[in-house]
Amino acid sequence: MTTSTRATPAAPAVGVPRTPAPRGPAVRARILEAATRRFYADGIRAVSADRLIEDAGISKVTFYRHFGSKDDLVVAYLEGVADAEEGALTQVRSAQSDDPASVLRWYANHVAEVSCSEGFRGCAFLNAAAELAQADHPARAVVARHRSWLRTQATELLVEMGMEPDAAGRAAHALLMLRDGAMVAGSLDGDPTAVGQGLTAAGDAVIRAARA
Template identity: 60%
Template sequence: MATTATPVRDRILEAATRHYYAEGIRAVSADRLIAEAGVSKVTFYRHFPTKDDLITAYLSQQVAYAEELLTEKRAELAGDPAAVLRAYAEGIGALACAPGFRGCPFINAAAELSQPDHPGHRVVVDHRDWLVGQFVELLMELGVGDVRAKAEQLMMLRDGAMVAGYVGRTPQAVAETLTAAGRSVIGC
């Protein structure tokens, strides 16, 4: 599979990103993406030999964006893990209540790609492991005990906060509730 970014590859991936997120991965056909990207089948399959290659590229792009945001926030707030966690909660609140929000792309993909051997499933699992690892590091900086279990609990709270935006909560309410629940878990 070609991994070098080209305008054509980017166009295909942009179409996939829009439709996979809005409608679901399985609901979108290659023919639909080919038409929207304005490419031939030969060109499409030159860049993405299988639909799984395109799914993996889509999810990898989402992972890169999400991980970059948290990495940047950690650098910006270095030495203040509590501020990083608060900023993360605020970001989740804003995201979950944003117009057009259709759920966490990783949770959505995991529901559709439940087979553990699917390459897209592996991308989701690896990203979630990375995020839990970030929580572990932040909790260690805070001096909290039982960091692995508490990091997993924070991950579950994050997943629930993603749903809260669907039920008419405001970004501030989601962030405040997530922060308060996180403090209960952490014990501070």
């Protein structure tokens, strides 16, 4: 993952929700904004539909007109987080298409920065997977799709760096595990420099081993 430092486009927090951009009717957007804030801060299971109805200042009938169930709202919440992260990474890949290693370094540094930031409550996708243990819960499909997308991005970047596809796939899987661990370390240690350096060094070791 060693590369020169280059400017990258601004990006939202990795795996952490931001205020969603308004989509569709204003009332639906208000419900989703309340859910995004509450689900991440307090936990999906801890937040009731009644709590969100109160936060959004709407009636129960209005709530269920826009979201047939709380599960539908959870899916929309996670899709919004995924869209933001995927859009950010796509933007960086486009801006630095000639330097795939720099994209991996950007991601590692961004994970470290976010994980040590105030208000960080862990990766929204890992949190959701831990809370929603049922394999057939619709939100689990969103989590699985997004993580598959991240692995695919890492695999493609490693192939662009000259790695064989099979080795790149294995290395990408390991890099995603490092990303998960770095988020936990960041939330506990609070030192973005140390977390970023540790994640980058571990990533470099994974890539060297995959090339051997």
